[in-house]
Amino acid sequence: MINATSSASDKAVLTLHDVHKSFGEAHIIRGVDLELRQGERHAVIGPNGAGKSTLFHLISGQFRPSSGEIFLHGDPIHGLEARAINRLGMARSFQITNIFPGLSVFENLRFGIMRRHGLEYNFWKRISGAYKVTQETEELLERVRLTRCRDTLGGELSYSEQRSLEIGMSLASDPQVLLLDEPMAGMSREETEYTVGLIRELSQGRSLMLVEHDMEVVFSLSDRISVLVYGKIIATGTPDEIRNNAQVQEAYLGTEVKA
Numbered sequence: 001m002i003n004a005t006s007s008a009s010d011k012a013v014l015t016l017h018d019v020h021k022s023f024g025e026a027h028i029i030r031g032v033d034l035e036l037r038q039g040e041r042h043a044v045i046g047p048n049g050a051g052k053s054t055l056f057h058l059i060s061g062q063f064r065p066s067s068g069e070i071f072l073h074g075d076p077i078h079g080l081e082a083r084a085i086n087r088l089g090m091a092r093s094f095q096i097t098n099i100f101p102g103l104s105v106f107e108n109l110r111f112g113i114m115r116r117h118g119l120e121y122n123f124w125k126r127i128s129g130a131y132k133v134t135q136e137t138e139e140l141l142e143r144v145r146l147t148r149c150r151d152t153l154g155g156e157l158s159y160s161e162q163r164s165l166e167i168g169m170s171l172a173s174d175p176q177v178l179l180l181d182e183p184m185a186g187m188s189r190e191e192t193e194y195t196v197g198l199i200r201e202l203s204q205g206r207s208l209m210l211v212e213h214d215m216e217v218v219f220s221l222s223d224r225i226s227v228l229v230y231g232k233i234i235a236t237g238t239p240d241e242i243r244n245n246a247q248v249q250e251a252y253l254g255t256e257v258k259a
């Protein structure tokens with residue numbers, strides 16, 4: 001795979017400061033400091049159970065931190081509801097597919113666009129905004145390369161098409177920050193390559209944080225990688241820095257971190 005670097009800058013769009021999360025006695029996230037920079041693609045990797053999904057739940061507002069702070073564009077978002085965080089410019093695509101299986105691809109995306117314009121519950125505004133919504137839906141359809149199956153029901157798409165639709169739903173809110181949770185889970189090699197290309201294209205001009213187990217994808221797609229082990233970030237760096245980091249290699253049971 002070709003390693004095309006995105007146009008990242010040093011400016012942070014998302015900052016986590018000493019974030020902790022416990023479930024009862026279980027201290028799962030144990031003091032995470034993390035920075036997502038403007039325009040960068042940043043992967044969070046780590047062994048099973050390290051707390052990656054929990055961390056994403058904290059960032060996107062599904063969980064509240066037990067302590068610590070999270071800032072989006074400098075404003076605190078810890079404690080806000082997921083919907084409010086979404087309105088501030090962050091979208092998350094879930095590990096579990098969150099599309100409407102009984103609606104067509106076009107209808108799914110149109111719903112996402114209507115939600116962005118606050119039109120989903122307002123009939124009169126919906127009528128007057130219809131043309132704009134249709135136009136934006138068409139554009140989004142094309143961007144996620146699903147025009148050919150616009151009338152197919154969400155539930156009848158192939159697995160990778162469903163993931164494309166899901167990414168499209170996340171993009172419907174035109175977020176500056178996009179979180180992708182295991183976008184390649186369950187995909188064949190071919191589907192993975194296709195989705196990597198799509199993510200590369202769609203993340204242009206945005207900041208992307210992803211959790212992914214496929215190391216080839218992680219190392220080819222990311223500008224920087226953070227390694228989470230037992231709820232702590234043990235290293236953050238470029239793919240080369242992470243590949244050669246002794247502590248990271250040890251965390252992966254002494255095996256070489258290959259890509």
Ligand SMILES: Nc1ncnc2c1ncn2[C@@H]1O[C@H](COP(=O)(O)OP(=O)(O)OP(=O)(O)O)[C@@H](O)[C@H]1O
Pocket residue numbers: 023026028046047048049050051052053054055
């Ligand atoms: N709601 C919850 N209540 C109690 N424990 C939880 C909860 N959510 C997650 N955990 C625990 O937190 C730990 C980390 O889980 P998490 O799913 O965040 O890890 P992960 O790094 O994403 O793992 P994987 O790579 O296998 O998806 C696990 O031990 C899990 O059982």
